Amino acid sequence: MAEQEFTTEKFQKYFDHSSLISDKAWDIFVSKLIRREYPKNATILKNGQVENFISFVDTGIIRFFIPNEEQEMTFAFVFENELMSAYDSFLMQTASTYAVQTITPTVLWSFTHKSLQDLYQEVPISNVIGRMACEELYIKKTARELSLLNQNAQERYLNIFAERPMLLQQIPLKYIASYIGITPQALSRIRRRIS
Amino acid sequence: MAEQEFTTEKFQKYFDHSSLISDKAWDIFVSKLIRREYPKNATILKNGQVENFISFVDTGIIRFFIPNEEQEMTFAFVFENELMSAYDSFLMQTASTYAVQTITPTVLWSFTHKSLQDLYQEVPISNVIGRMACEELYIKKTARELSLLNQNAQERYLNIFAERPMLLQQIPLKYIASYIGITPQALSRIRRRIS
DNA sequence: CGCCGAGTTGAACTGAATCAAGAAACGTGG
DNA sequence: CCACGTTTCTTGATTCAGTTCAACTCGGCG
Numbered sequence: 001m002a003e004q005e006f007t008t009e010k011f012q013k014y015f016d017h018s019s020l021i022s023d024k025a026w027d028i029f030v031s032k033l034i035r036r037e038y039p040k041n042a043t044i045l046k047n048g049q050v051e052n053f054i055s056f057v058d059t060g061i062i063r064f065f066i067p068n069e070e071q072e073m074t075f076a077f078v079f080e081n082e083l084m085s086a087y088d089s090f091l092m093q094t095a096s097t098y099a100v101q102t103i104t105p106t107v108l109w110s111f112t113h114k115s116l117q118d119l120y121q122e123v124p125i126s127n128v129i130g131r132m133a134c135e136e137l138y139i140k141k142t143a144r145e146l147s148l149l150n151q152n153a154q155e156r157y158l159n160i161f162a163e164r165p166m167l168l169q170q171i172p173l174k175y176i177a178s179y180i181g182i183t184p185q186a187l188s189r190i191r192r193r194i195s
Numbered sequence: 196m197a198e199q200e201f202t203t204e205k206f207q208k209y210f211d212h213s214s215l216i217s218d219k220a221w222d223i224f225v226s227k228l229i230r231r232e233y234p235k236n237a238t239i240l241k242n243g244q245v246e247n248f249i250s251f252v253d254t255g256i257i258r259f260f261i262p263n264e265e266q267e268m269t270f271a272f273v274f275e276n277e278l279m280s281a282y283d284s285f286l287m288q289t290a291s292t293y294a295v296q297t298i299t300p301t302v303l304w305s306f307t308h309k310s311l312q313d314l315y316q317e318v319p320i321s322n323v324i325g326r327m328a329c330e331e332l333y334i335k336k337t338a339r340e341l342s343l344l345n346q347n348a349q350e351r352y353l354n355i356f357a358e359r360p361m362l363l364q365q366i367p368l369k370y371i372a373s374y375i376g377i378t379p380q381a382l383s384r385i386r387r388r389i390s
Numbered sequence: 391c392g393c394c395g396a397g398t399t400g401a402a403c404t405g406a407a408t409c410a411a412g413a414a415a416c417g418t419g420g
Numbered sequence: 421c422c423a424c425g426t427t428t429c430t431t432g433a434t435t436c437a438g439t440t441c442a443a444c445t446c447g448g449c450g
Contacts, residue, residue, distance in 0.1 A: 066341070073345055088334045120322070134329040139283045141336040146261070148343040149376050150268055153406075173429065181344050186406050188430050347437070368397065381438050383398055 006035055011056045011109045014081055015132065025123050032115040036108040044108075045100040050093055051086035053110040054133050060106025061167060063175055066098045074175040076140075077103075079167055083133045084108070104170055153182045154190050201230055206251045206304045209276055210327065220318050227310040231303040239303075240295040245288055246281035248305040249328050255301025256362060258370055261293045269370040271335075272298075274362060278328045279303070299365055348377045349385050 008030055015021065021029075036055070038044060045051055047067060057080055064076040064086070075098070078084040089096035090113060111119070111129070119126035147156055157180055161168060168176065177187040203225055210216065216224075231250070233239060240246055242262060252275055259271035259281070270293070273279040284291035285308060306314070306324070314321035342351055352375055356363060363371065372382040 073341075075340060075344055088330070088337055091330045091333070134333070135283070135286045138286070138329065138333055138336065141333065141340060142283050145270060145336060145339060145343070148340070149270055149373075150261075174427095178344075182405095183407060184429070185408085185431085189406090192430080349437090377437095378439065379397070380399085380440085384438090387398080 006107075008033060008109060010058050010081055014056060014083075015129065021125055025125055028119070028123055029126065029129075032111055032119060034110045034112065036110055038102045038106045038108075040102055040104050040106075042102045042106070043099065044102065044106075045086055045089075045096060047097060047099045048095050049089075051089035051096055052113050053108075054083065054085040054087075054090060054116060054129070055108040055110040057082050057084050058107040058109055060108075061103040061170060062100060062106060063103055063171075063179075064098050064100050065175075065178075072178070074178045076144075077171065077175075077179065079164065083136050085133060085137070087133065087137050103172075103175070148181060153180050153186060154193070156180045157187065157190055158194070201302075203228060203304055205253050205276055209251060209278075210324065216320055220320055223314070223318055224321065224324075227306055227314060229305045229307065231305055233297045233301045233303075235297055235299050235301075237297045237301070238294065239297060239301075240281055240284075240291060242292055242294045243290050244284075246284035246291055247308050248303075249278065249280040249282075249285060249311060249324070250303040250305040252277050252279050253302040253304055255303075256298040256365060257295060257301060258298055258366075258374075259293050259295050260370075260373075267373070269373045271339075272366065272370075272374065274359065278331050280328060280332070282328065282332050298367075298370070343376060348375050348381060349388070351375045352382065352385055353389070 011033070012026065016026075034053075036044075036053075038060070044062065057078055059080060061080075062078040062084055063074050064078075065072050065074040084100075086096040086098065086100060088094075093113065116126075116130065120130070147159065151159070157176070160176070160180075173187055173191075174184045177184040180187065182190075206228070207221065211221075229248075231239075231248075233255070239257065252273055254275055256275075257273040257279055258269050259273075260267050260269040279295075281291040281293065281295060283289075288308065311321075311325065315325070342354065346354070352371070355371070355375075368382060368386075369379045372379040375382065377385075
């Protein structure tokens with residue numbers, strides 16, 4: 001099997017820190033997993049397409065953005081050991097309003113929509129996957145909403161910096177700027193002020 | 196049964212617009228529903244408490260806010276025919292970082308955390324409830340994130356106004372201001388400019 | 391009747407946008 | 421491996437939306 005040439009170790013650690021899931025269930029999970037690999041700056045999902053996957057990021061950095069506006073807007077980053085999906089598109093199986101792209105070379109372990117539905121039927125405990133995806137994505141969005149409401153740009157930048165000091169160096173400033181909600185110029189000035 | 200004195204009609208319409216759910220399943224659903232009623236300005240959930248419910252708003256307007264900061268911040272409104280929960284607290288069963296309060300007299304139909312877990316076991320289709328809650332809440336948050344990122348205060352106000360012209364009149368301006376992310380003074384000026 | 395919170399209005403200030411131009415880094419082809 | 425062009429980042433000057441502080445109005449309620 002293709003899967004066995006690569007390790008799903010990180011994936012398993014992520015989902016089963018408390019070892020609730022039997023070996024048998026794991027075998028089924030893993031049999032449905034698809035390994036996807038991308039170089040840097042590769043498009044994972046175009047806006048207008050329907051998201052077909054919930055993916056675990058084994059390696060790499062990914063960004064979500066809205067293109068075609070006068071200037072595109074990056075509104076999310078996903079890092080190693082996190083779940084990733086254009087979740088609203090995935091849930092409703094409707095066209096995504098945003099696009100997804102790699103920033104660095106990326107390896108994903110993905111469930112398709114169909115295989116996840118199958119899993120829900122076959123292996124009740126696989127609900128943890130759907131639930132954890134929802135939890136992770138929802139909690140992140142809540143945190144972000146609050147950050148956008150009651151922090152200013154500099155505070156937001158310092159926060160990201162505190163959480164991901166080194167990863168940040170791999171992300172172009174203009175993406176970070178639009179994520180923070182300011183222009184690249186403004187972010188450049190903030191950076192100078194800090195150092 | 197207490198439930199039968201009141202009508203769960205709106206609730207049923209909301210969940211079953213395509214009549215997928217059998218009468219039998221509905222009976223089980225309804226048997227687990229708890230009716231909760233509040234006057235205006237009543238506290239539904241204090242920050243620090245664990246959210247025990249996913250609720251359907253039959254009647255009323257509710258706000259979510261973060262208290263105890265120098266000035267509290269309202270970050271969400273929920274209206275009639277929508278689902279409502281301090282969902283991150285509910286999912287993880289951890290203390291909520293925010294509080295929930297009624298703005299107008301309110302009637303909720305609520306599932307407890309426990310009864311929802313039971314339902315998942317007994318009635319497979321009840322997953323639609325969890326999924327629809329997640330969908331609704333997630334999609335709302337996504338829309339809001341984008342609004343906070345690429346609209347200014349005036350655009351955000353006009354949007355709410357377009358979506359909920361009359362409901363808005365029932366919500367104190369200061370709540371709307373903090374929801375939009377500006378001061379009441381600034382919102383007052385925006386209003387004048389518009390009319 | 392007077393108080394109090396909510397909303398309005400004004401003036402000074404500030405953080406970030408915009409416009410513009412230069413410096414540094416990056417990739418591609420010769 | 422260098423030279424070139426393109427993109428990214430920095431810096432400056434100006435403008436603007438929204439904050440802050442302060443005073444005043446209005447409506448509801450004791």
